[in-house]
Amino acid sequence: MTPRLDAIGLVVADMAASLAFYRLLGLDIPAAADNQPHVEAALPGGLRILWDTEETVRSFDPDWQPPRSSGRTGLCFVCASPAEVDATYAALTGAGYQGHLKPWNAVWGQRYATLLDPDGCEVSLFAAAT
The missing domain is CATH 3.10.180.10 (2,3-Dihydroxybiphenyl 1,2-Dioxygenase, domain 1)
Structure with a gap:
């Protein structure tokens, strides 16, 4: 297997x-x-x-310690449109969560934004640019 x-x-x-x-x-x-x-x-x-x-x-795992940074791993959520990227980012930052990179039109053809979850994990939002 x-x-x-x-x-x-x-x-x-x-x-x-x-x-x-x-x-x-x-x-x-x-x-x-x-x-x-x-x-x-x-x-x-x-x-x-x-x-x-x-x-x-x-x-x-009694010796487990939180990593100093989770900057090497992130979760990515696809959105239906660039407007949904913007709206989702605004909703989450408006709810008090930490934005990292405000929505922008990335050179690879996507509307993209990054937030941090409550434990500092990077969470990206993206949609195909129109």
């Missing part, structure tokens, strides 16, 4: 804060999940996204 990518895992300091951010990006996550130590959501195409609290990870 050849291994296949099945899930993307995030380790979070505050489960409720992280889930609130990703709900604003359209992920279907039940409100009851906010107090859970481990949460999963199915993504289109069968991939899953997983959240674990720092305490959960330390329960099986």
